[in-house]
Amino acid sequence: MIPRILRHTLRFPGRSLLSLVMAVICTSLVLVLPGITMRFIDVIIAQNRPDLILPTAGIGVAAILARQLLFSLRTFFNNILELKLTHLIRLELYSKLQRLPVKWFDVNSSGEIMSRVADDVPTMDRVIVEGIDQAFAAILQFLIVIGYMVWFSWRLTLVVLLPLPFIAAITWWWSRHSEKKWRASSEASSALNALLHDHLSGIRQIKAYTVEPEALHDFGQASLQVGEKHLTVMRGQAVVWPAVSFIAESGIILMVAFGAWWALHGQISPGVVISFLVAWGFLFDPISRINPLSQTFSKGVVAAKRVFAILDMPDESHLTEGLRPSTIQGEIRFEDVSFHYSEDSPAVSHLNLTARPGQTIALVGATGAGKSTVLNLLTRFYEPTSGRILLDGVPLEDLSKEWLRDQMGYVTQDNFLFNASLRENLKLAKSDATDEQIWSALQSANAADFVRALPEGLDTVAGERGIRFSGGEKQRLSIARALLKNPPLLLLDEATSALDNQTERMVQQALENLRSDRTCFVIAHRLSTVQKAHLICVLDQGKLVEQGTHQQLFAQGGVYRKLSEATLTTSTTKEPIP
C-alpha cells in the first residue's frame, strides 16, 4: 500500500526531487554540532588554541542557521506539494464518484462517502509528505550519524546500537497490531459522519416527531464509539512508546559508561565521548519520530485503502462509448423486461409495452408496484435483469448512456434543487441558456410570476434541497428546467403531495406544455394526466396487469377502476370520473 501511495509523488517529479534534495542537505548539516564539539575539546582545549574559538563557533552558528533556513523552505515546499496532491486525488475521487453506477450509492451512505473525500484523502497524503520529509530524512540522518560514529570509534558505535534490535521489534509489532485499531477508529468516525448527515437531512422529521432525545442518544452512542475506538489505539501508544524511550535512553548510560572506560584507558579521546553524546541526540531523534510517524503511516494506510477501494471500483459501463444516433423519433419498446434489485421478488416482471413517438404513457399502480423502477430502467440507472428496451428499434445497451440521458428530461418526485441561484439551477439543463430563454421556460411552467416577485429574481439562492421554495413552486421550477432542456423524451414523476386548486391548475398547465410533441412516461397521480394519456399501464407487483385508455380501462372495471376510485379521485381537481 505504501509504495502505491508514494507513487503519487511521480505526478510532481520536480517538487518531490526538490523536497528530497533539501532533506539530504538539511540532514547532512546535523554532523556540524558533534564535529565542532569534538574540535573544542580535543583541539582548542587540549592544545590551548584560543585563536580557533571564534572561527569554530562561527562555523557552528552558520551551519545551524543554514539548517534552520533549509528546514523552513522544506516545510513551505512540502505544504504546497501536499495541497497539490490532495487537490488532485480529491478531483480523481469526485470524478470517479460521478462515474459509479447508481446502485453503488444505494449501499454507500452519503456521510461515509463525504468522510472519504474530506478526511481520508488528506490523511493519505500526509504519508506522502511525511514519508519524504520525515521518514526519508530520519533514515538518512540515522545512517549519516552512524557513519560518523563508526569513523571515530566502531566499538563505541556497537554499544550505541545495542538497544536498536529491541526497539525495531517493538515498533514492527505495534505498527502491524495498530492498523486494525486505526481502521476501527476510522470506520467509527465515518459512521458518526453518516449519522450526522442523515440527522441533518431529516431535521424536520426529527422536530416534527419530537424525537430529539432519541436522535441525541443515537448521536451520543456513535460519538462514544469514536472515542472508544480511538482510546484503544491511544492505550496501546501509552504503553509502547514509553517502553521504546526507556530502552533507547538506557543506551545513553551504557554508551557513557563504556566511553569513560575506554577514555580512561587511552583508547579514545574524551572529545570523541562528548561528541558521541551530542551525536546520540541526532541518532535517537529519528527514533523518537517513529511514534508520530507510525501513527501517520497507520492512519494513512487505512485511509488510502478506503480511498483506493473507491478509485478501483469499475466505472458505470457504456457511459461514453456506444451509439449516438443523430436523429431521434422517440419510439420506446419494452420487450419482456424483468428487473430485480436483489434476490427477492422482481421489481419489474416480464414487461412488454410500446410508446409511439409523441405519445404520453401513464404508469399507475399501488405504491411499490414498480413505476419508478420502469423510469430507472429507461435512464439506465439500472440494467434489466432480462429482456431489453429499445429506442427507435436500437437496444438501449448499444447506446451511450451519456447520449441517452442527454435526450431525456427527468422531473423527479422530490423536485431536487441545488443550494445555488435559480439561474444556476435552471442552467443545469442548458448551460448556455440566456436569461431570455430561462424566462420563457419559467413562463411556460407558470413559474415566471413568483420568480419575478422575488427581490433577487433569478439570483435567489434555493437553499439546501430547494428549502426556500414551496412544493408547488419547486415542482414548477423543475418543469421549467425540463422545458429549458427541451428533450425529445420526458420522464415525469408527478408529486403526490396535494396542491391547492389554483397551484394544481398551474402545475397541470405547465405539465401539458411540457408533454406536448414528445414521448413521455408519467408516473401519474392526477386524474387529468391519466385521462389525457394515450396509454395507461397499470402495474401490480412489477407486472403489467392492464393497459388501455382511461375510458377502456374504466369500463373494464378491473384494477384500474378500483385504483382510480380509491386514489385518483382524491386529486384536488375533484374531477368527476366518467
Ligand SMILES: Nc1ncnc2c1ncn2[C@@H]1O[C@H](COP(=O)(O)OP(=O)(O)OP(=O)(O)O)[C@@H](O)[C@H]1O
Ligand atoms: N434502490 C432500491 N433497492 C432495493 N429495492 C428497491 C429500490 N428501489 C425500489 N425498491 C423496491 O422495488 C419495488 C418497486 O419500487 P418502485 O419505487 O419502483 O415502486 P413505485 O411503484 O414507484 O412506488 P411509489 O409509488 O411508492 O413511488 C418496491 O418493492 C421497492 O421496495
